[in-house]
Amino acid sequence: xxxxxxxxxxxxxxxxxxxxxxxxxxxxxxxxxxxxxxxxxxxxxxxxxxxxxxxxxxxxxxxxxxxxxxxxxxxxxxxxxxxxxxxxxxxxxxxxxxxxxxxxxxxxxxxxxxxxxxxxxxxxxxxxxxxxxxxxxxxxxxxxxxxxxxxxxxxxxxxxxxxxxxxxxxxxxxxxxxxxxxxxxxxxxxxxxxxxxxxxxxxxxxxxxxxxxxxxxxxxxxxxxxxxxxxxxxxxxxxxxxxxxxxxxxxxxxxxxxxxxxxxxxxxxxxxxxxxxxxxxxxxxxxxxxxxxxxxxxxxxxxxxxxxxxxx
Amino acid sequence: xxxxxxxxxxxxxxxxxxxxxxxxxxxxxxxxxxxxxxxxxxxxxxxxxxxxxxxxxxxxxxxxxxxxxxxxxxxxxxxxxxxxxxxxxxxxxxxxxxxxxxxxxxxxxxxxxxxxxxxxxxxxxxxxxxxxxxxxxxxxxxxxxxxxxxxxxxxxxxxxxxxxxxxxxxxxxxxxxxxxxxxxxxxxxxxxxxxxxxxxxxxxxxxxxxxxxxxxxxxxxxxxxxxxxxxxxxxxxxxxxxxxxxxxxxxxxxxxxxxxxxxxxxxxxxxxxxxxxxxxxxxxxxxxxxxxxxx
Numbered sequence: 001x002x003x004x005x006x007x008x009x010x011x012x013x014x015x016x017x018x019x020x021x022x023x024x025x026x027x028x029x030x031x032x033x034x035x036x037x038x039x040x041x042x043x044x045x046x047x048x049x050x051x052x053x054x055x056x057x058x059x060x061x062x063x064x065x066x067x068x069x070x071x072x073x074x075x076x077x078x079x080x081x082x083x084x085x086x087x088x089x090x091x092x093x094x095x096x097x098x099x100x101x102x103x104x105x106x107x108x109x110x111x112x113x114x115x116x117x118x119x120x121x122x123x124x125x126x127x128x129x130x131x132x133x134x135x136x137x138x139x140x141x142x143x144x145x146x147x148x149x150x151x152x153x154x155x156x157x158x159x160x161x162x163x164x165x166x167x168x169x170x171x172x173x174x175x176x177x178x179x180x181x182x183x184x185x186x187x188x189x190x191x192x193x194x195x196x197x198x199x200x201x202x203x204x205x206x207x208x209x210x211x212x213x214x215x216x217x218x219x220x221x222x223x224x225x226x227x228x229x230x231x232x233x234x235x236x237x238x239x240x241x242x243x244x245x246x247x248x249x250x251x252x253x254x255x256x257x258x259x260x261x262x263x264x265x266x267x268x269x270x271x272x273x274x275x276x277x278x279x280x281x282x283x284x285x286x287x288x289x290x291x292x293x294x295x296x297x298x299x300x301x302x303x304x305x306x307x308x309x310x311x312x
Numbered sequence: 313x314x315x316x317x318x319x320x321x322x323x324x325x326x327x328x329x330x331x332x333x334x335x336x337x338x339x340x341x342x343x344x345x346x347x348x349x350x351x352x353x354x355x356x357x358x359x360x361x362x363x364x365x366x367x368x369x370x371x372x373x374x375x376x377x378x379x380x381x382x383x384x385x386x387x388x389x390x391x392x393x394x395x396x397x398x399x400x401x402x403x404x405x406x407x408x409x410x411x412x413x414x415x416x417x418x419x420x421x422x423x424x425x426x427x428x429x430x431x432x433x434x435x436x437x438x439x440x441x442x443x444x445x446x447x448x449x450x451x452x453x454x455x456x457x458x459x460x461x462x463x464x465x466x467x468x469x470x471x472x473x474x475x476x477x478x479x480x481x482x483x484x485x486x487x488x489x490x491x492x493x494x495x496x497x498x499x500x501x502x503x504x505x506x507x508x509x510x511x512x513x514x515x516x517x518x519x520x521x522x523x524x525x526x527x528x529x530x531x532x533x534x535x536x537x538x539x540x541x542x543x544x545x546x547x548x549x550x551x552x553x554x555x556x557x558x559x560x561x562x563x564x565x566x567x568x569x570x571x572x573x574x575x576x577x578x579x580x581x582x583x584x585x586x587x588x589x590x591x592x593x594x595x596x597x598x599x600x601x602x603x604x605x606x607x
Contacts, residue, residue, distance in 0.1 A: 037494070037502050037520075038409040048407055052415060055401065059419065062480065065444060066433045081447045081458065124328040131324030135317050143325050150336050152589050154541045156562045157582040160569055161339035161346070184335050187328060216320055245426035247544040248562070252570075262428040266548055276436060283429040290424045298417045302488065 063287075070094070070284045074277040093281035102256070103264055103282065109175055110260040110286075113250075114243035116179035121190045121239040122232065124183070129194030130220060134203070144195065147188040158184065159252040166253065173255045181253055182243040189242070190235045197231030198224070234300045237293075244290060261286050340586070346579035353573030366580035375556065376581055379564040382471060383540055386560055390475050390482075390539040391532060397479070398486025398531075403516075405487070406494045420488065422481045430477040431545030438463035438473055464550055467557035474558045477545040482538075486531055493527030494520070533596040540589065561585050 039045050065084065069077055070093050072086040077093075097103060132140035159181070166177040201224055209219040225232070247262045254263060261282065268279045294301055315323075347366050349359040370376045401419065405412045422430070437445045446458035455461065463473040497520065505519050521528070543562040546552065552559035552567065559567070565585065569578035 037406050037497070037499075039407045045408070048404060052404055052408065052412065055404070056415060056418065059422075059480075059483075062433055062437060063422070063425070065437070066429075069436070078442045080442050081450075082442050082444045084444070124331050127324040128328035131321040135321035137318050137321050139318075140321055140325060143329055147328075147332065149590065149594075150332060152537055152592075153336060153340065154562060154582070154585055154589060156541070156543065156565045157343055157586045158336060158339040160575065160578070161342040162335065165335075165339065180335055183331070187331065191328065241424065245424075245428075247426070247428045247547075248566075262426050262544070265428055265432060269548070279432060280436070283432055287425050287429055291421050294421065294424045295417065298420065302420070 066280050067284055069276070070280040072277065074275070077277040077280070078274075093277035094285070096275075097278035097281040098285070100278070102259065103261075106259050106261045106264040107286070109254075109258050110244060110262075112175040113179045113182065113258070113260060114240045116175060117182040117186060117243040118236050118239040120179060120183045121186045122236060125187055125190035125194050125235065126225070126232065127220075129191050130198050130224065132191070133195050133198040134206075144191065147191045150184070150188040155185070155248045159249055162249070163253045173253070173257045175258050178250060178253050178258060178260070179243065181249040182246055183239075185246065185249075186239040186242040190239055193235045193238065194228070194231060197228045197234075201227050230300065233297075234303060237297060237301060241290065343579050343586070344583050346575060347583045349576050349579075351575040351579075353575060359576075362576070366577045367584070369577055370580045370584060375559070375564060378556065379559050379561045382557075382559065383542075383561040386471055386475055386542060387536055387539040389472065390478050390542075391535050393475075393479050394483050394486045394535060395528075395532065397483045399490055401483065401487040402490035402494055405491055416491070420484050423484050425481060427477070427481060427544035428548055430481045431474075431548035434473075434477040434480070434545075435464065435549045438476075440465060465554055467555050470550060470554065470558045474546045474549050477549070478539065478542060481545075482535060486535065489527060489531045490524065493524045497523050533592075537589065537592070 039048055068084060068086060071089045071091070072083075073088055073090050073092060074096070076083065076087055128143070132144050162181055162184075163172070163177075166172050166174075166180070171177040171180075205223055205227065206214075206216075206219040209223045210216065214222060245262065246260075247266070250260045250263050251266070254260060265279060265282055265286070268275055268282070348361060348363060350362045350365070351357070351359045405416055405419075437443055440446075440459050440462060443458075443463070445463065446455065446461060449455045449461075450458040461469070464470055501519065501523075502515070505515055510519065541562055542560055543566070546558055546560060546563060547566075550558045552563045561581075565578050565581050568574050568581060
């Protein structure tokens with residue numbers, strides 16, 4: 001028996017003290033409920049598996065083709081008619097792409113920016129989400145609504161004013177400025193995610209801690225935070241990914257010093273003609289670590305994604 | 313002195329609230345303020361108050377109205393196809409049951425790919441001459457000539473072509489959310505319907521979809537908002553061309569600001585766009601999420 005594709009049970013388990021909300025109902029890691037829907041006839045199942053195989057091939061092929069192309073010689077890359085497999089396998093594109101001025105630096109910039117943004121998101125979101133869920137004050141309700149509305153703001157609308165703000169305080173073209181911009185995107189989502197995780201922590205836990213002489217902050221730090229550490233990990237992954245893949249703010253707010261890889265990939269088009277080989281190689285380098293990370297942490301990520309979707 | 317719970321909660325929320333006020337609310341405020349000025353693109357250049365001129369100019373400009381309709385069409389196209397494909401996959405996974413788990417994971421990987429990479433990849437697949445898509449369709453005999461369909465060069469179909477990476481990237485998201493929803497349909501209900509002799513279509517339309525309604529609504533709104541902001545993948549594929557045929561709102565505002573150097577006009581467009589998005593958001597929030605209230 002498998003459970004729903006959710007995270008560890010402790011993260012989302014319904015507890016006494018917190019009523020299940022709609023989200024809880026969606027994500028509660030019950031046993032597979034819709035079992036009645038499973039196809040039972042053998043021939044039907046075979047057909048469905050065949051259908052799945054076709055869908056998977058169609059779906060997976062584009063990225064596979066990108067990977068294959070990145071191992072072709074630059075000339076082969078633009079062969080007419082195009083071939084699927086490389087004639088000769090070569091690392092030339094990788095050497096070309098990574099050897100270009102600014103490419104390695106951009107990968108470092110992307111990493112720095114994403115790490116700063118992740119830390120900033122967590123430091124701000126964790127206490128805020130706790131304040132909202134634990135005390136349920138009217139201001140908390142207003143605040144979480146406001147955070148949700150923030151998600152609807154198109155980045156292009158705040159990108160330019162944000163960029164000029166940053167340059168007026170001397171932060172233009174720094175990873176910090178870009179990390180702040182990325183945090184405007186990931187903070188609202190982080191607050192919603194963390195609020196859902198805190199919702200599942202029984203209040204008795206902290207009450208017991210306070211009786212034992214912990215301050216409220218002490219109870220949060222020593223008792224509650226360890227319980228939601230899985231949720232914090234999920235939130236961190238999302239904040240990191242949002243920054244790692246973001247393009248518009250990066251385009252508006254970085255020049256030479258702090259350019260991130262997505263911007264460099266886009267610039268390949270104009271600066272070096274259409275050097276498809278190098279572009280595909282760099283795109284692969286940039287995507288593969290994240291895909292591996294995702295596959296390793298998939299259970300957690302699936303839970304976070306569903307929560308993120310449902311809440312904001 | 314012991315501080316009250318209420319005050320303690322405020323302290324906890326204050327840093328995040330302050331952050332959003334400074335880095336979201338303030339830039340939005342200056343966006344709206346800028347929209348009433350004619351601004352020189354040079355940093356620190358002159359600004360002249362022009363009232364609603366920028367708004368008049370926006371609404372009378374063909375580019376703006378065109379971009380508005382295109383954004384709407386793009387959003388509807390992306391969300392509809394994604395929903396249909398995502399629901400199909402979610403049902404397939406559900407019908408196959410627990411043995412499909414590994415494949416569900418594999419199905420998720422595009423979610424981790426940067427939109428810019430997806431845009432690049434699909435441009436490479438659809439580009440004239442050496443694009444694989446045309447060549448494959450030619451090989452199986454669907455096209456007379458590999459370049460018969462100018463995916464990215466024909467203004468009539470380009471909006472559809474630039475939507476493909478977006479659909480490819482986020483169908484898995486839709487599938488995931490719908491799959492999670494399907495998990496929670498009580499098995500007894502399905503069993504009962506089956507005993508009553510419900511056939512597959514009736515089961516889908518009369519039982520499953522109505523039960524999934526809240527999940528579907530949320531998924532559609534979330535993806536709708538995201539699709540309406542599409543920028544990365546379109547920029548890298550066509551940069552809005554040919555003949556502005558794929559220029560959506562984000563691209564138009566970006567170009568007005570950066571390429572044509574008209575911050576005032578771009579701000580007015582941004583403000584209108586923002587109000588439209590927020591309007592939709594408020595309606596959606598009010599009717600679907602109801603945060604703070606349990607169920």
